[in-house]
Amino acid sequence: MIRSIRYFLLISLLISMTIASSITAIGNYLLDEQVIQPFLDDHLSEVSYLVSILSAPNVGHSSQPITGSKNLLFQVWSPDKKLILHSEGAQAGNLSGVKPGFGDIEIGNTAWRYFAKIDSTTKNKIIVAEVYEIRNMLEDEITRNIVYILLFTYPIFLILIWIIISVALRSITRVTSEISNRASTYLEPVKEENAPIEIQPLIAELNQLFVRLKLAFDRNKRFAGDAAHELKTPLAALKTNAQVALKSDNDEDRDNALQKVLLGVDRSSHLVAQLLTLSRLTQSQELNDIALVDLQKIATEIIADLVPIALEKTIHIELAPAPENTIIQGNDIAIGILIRNIVDNAIRYTPYDGSVVIQILNRDNIIIFRTSDTGPGIPENLRKRVFERFYRVLGNPTPGSGLGLAIVSQIAELHHARIKLSAPSNGLGLQFDVEFHQADHK
Amino acid sequence: MRVLLVEDDELLGDGLRTGLVQDGYAVDWLKDGLSADQALRTENFDLIVIDLGLPKLSGITVLQNFRSRGQTTPVLILTARDSVEDRVKGLDSGADDYLTKPFDLDELCARLRALQRRFSSRAEPLLTHEGIVVDPAAHTVTFNGNPINVSRREFSLLQKLLENAGRVLSREHLTQSLYGWGEDVDSNALEVHIHNLRKKFGQNFILTIRGIGYMVNKSKEEK
Numbered sequence: 001m002i003r004s005i006r007y008f009l010l011i012s013l014l015i016s017m018t019i020a021s022s023i024t025a026i027g028n029y030l031l032d033e034q035v036i037q038p039f040l041d042d043h044l045s046e047v048s049y050l051v052s053i054l055s056a057p058n059v060g061h062s063s064q065p066i067t068g069s070k071n072l073l074f075q076v077w078s079p080d081k082k083l084i085l086h087s088e089g090a091q092a093g094n095l096s097g098v099k100p101g102f103g104d105i106e107i108g109n110t111a112w113r114y115f116a117k118i119d120s121t122t123k124n125k126i127i128v129a130e131v132y133e134i135r136n137m138l139e140d141e142i143t144r145n146i147v148y149i150l151l152f153t154y155p156i157f158l159i160l161i162w163i164i165i166s167v168a169l170r171s172i173t174r175v176t177s178e179i180s181n182r183a184s185t186y187l188e189p190v191k192e193e194n195a196p197i198e199i200q201p202l203i204a205e206l207n208q209l210f211v212r213l214k215l216a217f218d219r220n221k222r223f224a225g226d227a228a229h230e231l232k233t234p235l236a237a238l239k240t241n242a243q244v245a246l247k248s249d250n251d252e253d254r255d256n257a258l259q260k261v262l263l264g265v266d267r268s269s270h271l272v273a274q275l276l277t278l279s280r281l282t283q284s285q286e287l288n289d290i291a292l293v294d295l296q297k298i299a300t301e302i303i304a305d306l307v308p309i310a311l312e313k314t315i316h317i318e319l320a321p322a323p324e325n326t327i328i329q330g331n332d333i334a335i336g337i338l339i340r341n342i343v344d345n346a347i348r349y350t351p352y353d354g355s356v357v358i359q360i361l362n363r364d365n366i367i368i369f370r371t372s373d374t375g376p377g378i379p380e381n382l383r384k385r386v387f388e389r390f391y392r393v394l395g396n397p398t399p400g401s402g403l404g405l406a407i408v409s410q411i412a413e414l415h416h417a418r419i420k421l422s423a424p425s426n427g428l429g430l431q432f433d434v435e436f437h438q439a440d441h442k
Numbered sequence: 443m444r445v446l447l448v449e450d451d452e453l454l455g456d457g458l459r460t461g462l463v464q465d466g467y468a469v470d471w472l473k474d475g476l477s478a479d480q481a482l483r484t485e486n487f488d489l490i491v492i493d494l495g496l497p498k499l500s501g502i503t504v505l506q507n508f509r510s511r512g513q514t515t516p517v518l519i520l521t522a523r524d525s526v527e528d529r530v531k532g533l534d535s536g537a538d539d540y541l542t543k544p545f546d547l548d549e550l551c552a553r554l555r556a557l558q559r560r561f562s563s564r565a566e567p568l569l570t571h572e573g574i575v576v577d578p579a580a581h582t583v584t585f586n587g588n589p590i591n592v593s594r595r596e597f598s599l600l601q602k603l604l605e606n607a608g609r610v611l612s613r614e615h616l617t618q619s620l621y622g623w624g625e626d627v628d629s630n631a632l633e634v635h636i637h638n639l640r641k642k643f644g645q646n647f648i649l650t651i652r653g654i655g656y657m658v659n660k661s662k663e664e665k
Contacts, residue, residue, distance in 0.1 A: 232522040233451045236543035240457035243547040247464050257460060264453050 005172075009165050010158075017157060021150045029143045036142075040135050041102055044115040048128040051076060052119045055085045055126065071131040073112075079123045095127045105129065171196050175203060187214040226390045227275050230402065234271065238264040274403040277337060278389070281410040292439050293332045295360050295369060296322035302339045303358060310347045316355035317347070323362040329439040330415045338411040341404040342371050342432055348400070349375035350429070365438040374429040383421045408434075443558065443598050444468045444619040446485075448478040448492040448501065449520065454543075458491070461547045466581060466594050467554075468622045475499025482508050488602075488619055489554050490517040494532060502535045509536035516557035520545070555579055562605040569604040571661050574643055576601055590642055595620050599635050603648065608660040610651050 002008045055076040069087075076085040077096045098105065100116045107129075114129035171194070178190055189207040192200055238261055245257035303319050310317040328335075346356045354374035361368040378386055385391050387409040390402040412419050412434055420433040445467045449455035455471055462469045470487070472478045475496035482490070482504070490508075494501035505517060519537040521528055532540050538560075539553050555578050559567060569576040573586040578601060583590045592600065602619050603611065613632060620635070621627045628634070636648055636656060649657050 229522045232543040233454055236520075236522075236545060237451060237454035237457055239544045240454060240461055240547050244457050244461045244464065247461070247547075253460065253464075257457065260453050260457055267453070 006165050006169060010161055013161050014158065017154075025143060025147050025150065028146055029139070032139045032142055036139050037135070040130070040138070041113070041115070044102070044113065044128050044130055045117075047072065047074070048115050048117055048126050051085070051126050051128055052117075052122075052124070055119070055122065055124055057122060071134045072129070074126065074128045077125040077127075079125075084124060095129070096125060098127060100125075104132075168196075172199060175199065179206075185217070187211075187217060223279075223389065230271060230275075230390055231268065234264055234268040238268070271401045271403070274401045274407065278403055278407050278410065281334070281407065281414065287331045287334065287414050289331050289333075290329055291332065292327050293330045293335055294327050295335070295367060295436070296326040298332060298336050299339050299358060299360060299369070302336055303343055306340070306343050306347060309344075310356060313347070313350070313352050313354075315347060315350050315353070318355070318357050320357065320359040322360050325362055325438060326360045326367055327439045328367055328415070328436040330436070334411045334414065338408050338434065339369065341408045342369075342434070345400075345404055346371045346373040346375065346430070346432065349373065351375065354429075362438065367436045367438050369434045369436070371432045372424045372429060373432075377423055377428070377430045378421060386421075387419075443488045443602065444470070444486070444622065445489045445491060445554070446478065446481060446487040447471045448473075448475070448490070448496060448504070450474060450493060450496050458547075458550075462491075462551070465551045466598055468598070468618075468620055468625070470622045473497075475501060475504045479504045479507055482513070483511070486615060486618055487515055489557060490515055491550070491554070492517060492519055494519055494521045494523070494528070502531065505532075505535045505537060514561075516554075516561045518550070518553060518557060552579065558605070564605075569601060571604050571607060571658065572647070574600075574604070574647075576604060585643055592639075592642065593635075596635050596638055599632075600639055603656065603658045607658045610655050610657040612655040616656065 051074045073087045074085070075083060075087075075095050078084050081096055083094075083096075095105070095114065095116075098114060098116045100118060102113070102115050105112050105114050111132040112129040113132055113135065114127055116125060116127045118125055175190060175195060187210045189210055190203050192203050192207070195203055241257045241260040241264060245254050245261065248254035248257060299319060303317065307317055343356065343358060350356055350373045356371065356373045359368075359370045359372075361370060387405045389406045391406075409419060415436060417437075418435040420435065422431045422433070423429070424431045443466065445462055447455065447458055447462065447469055449458060449471070450473050452473075455473065459469045459471045467489075470481070470485075472481060476498040478492065478496070479499055492501045492504060496504070501519060505519070508515075508517070516538045517536060519532045519540045520543060521532060521540060522543045524542045529540050529542075538557055541550055541553065555567070558578070559565070567577070567579060569578070575584045576597075577583075581597060583592050583597065583600065598620055599616065602616065617627060617632050620632070636650075640648055647658065649659065651657060
């Protein structure tokens, strides 16, 4: 895992450069041997030519050694093996025995390179020798200079690389600062055009995330706004009725207003409870505590609770006998809430003396929870909208939080169940179907 | 003073109606925008209190229709939305004032009095006329410094006449401003109230314009 692109590039480039320069230096050193040695040999043979001129018979010369370099020596032997000319220090040895041509020789403890030849006119033997060490020193010197140059250019490279990397990374820095300078609520997309192609996919992904966040954010904001709005009217009703009660100068008015206060409290509590249910359901992406649930059994319990409300309106309420298998996989509490909301709605919207019939059907492993009522029904064009939060059909006189069907739809979705609204076969009222998958029982 | 209340919420509407009646208004309560729009085309009101979120026709539309007919009756809007945008929209559509839910009933009544006062072009909260001083906020009347007892309807009638001093008000208009719909009104109820007011403040105080209605002369100081 690379923690910093800048340092990674810097260090890896420097390492590569070091390796490359090392190879250059070593290669240079090895190559030098092949280039410099012949060159120096040439030089040695040229010196031998000069010595041959010096040792020509028309040049006056003594048997005194010629002062010269400690590292270079020469000897000139006459054909009768007499030392005609020699450099200082060349007495070290009699080199007359060496073969003509190039060769290596050891004098004392020092290795020498020599060149010997027989002068074609005088037949003198000319031997020129050079200390090996000096030859090697030259090689070393050249290699050292190369290394010095490399070392000198190193910091320059370092600075250049740093600048190049910084320029390359500037676009990333720009994107970073654009994002880091944002307010937490600013979720507009980051501009992609000016970014290098390497990070465009990253920005694209980021922008998609922003879009999703913005949607979720807007949804929450709208929900909170709607919830607050829905609570304000019941609160206003509470306050107004309480003030009316305080100002009333007769018991009847006061009692009446206080009754309204109680009703208002009930209504607000119902709304808050529904809001909490919905918010809990909305937060969860998946169902917890999934178990086998018998739809018929839960329906029986829930409907028993609701029967008194139906009887108050003299509504005929009935749970039809169930088929054999009414077992689905789900969360029993959520299913209970779903059934309660659907049946409660049916009872509330059905006029006096109407009827509400609940049936559970099993059709090809699809278990259908069906409620048919004799209420006003829902016009076809509004059947989708009634599941939106706080949506209430205009002119609808029945009180409600506007959340019941949103809750039903949320629970159905969590159970992968389908909701179908239709008019019953006789054309009157509403038929509300929720289609569950039958649980595979093994 | 006759108020049209347009509020779809059952509990709030009921509370408001009772509260406004307690404060001496004749209240007509409608629960949707469409019937409010129709009522405003045919009836006269002294004040209008309207919720913005109404079924069938939004409060804003009702208001715009109302103003586009050139009607000037003061309108106070009730709104659950408290964003500046919503309030600006309401005021720009022709409202004179607004209150955000939940509001205070006393404040609502005070704002309605202020609207009435401004509508009858007077800055003084008290109505005065020839020694009569009417305090709409406290619901008290004094005559030459002495407190006078008047019934709720008499008070409303007196206020209405004084606010329109110098103008003739029709019998119908006056009756409408005293009684809401559905209230039992005797055919001579208005005459009875006029009679009582004359008894309390002098026979010549209210002039009868035969076949048209009643009026109170402008105060001498004002002439």
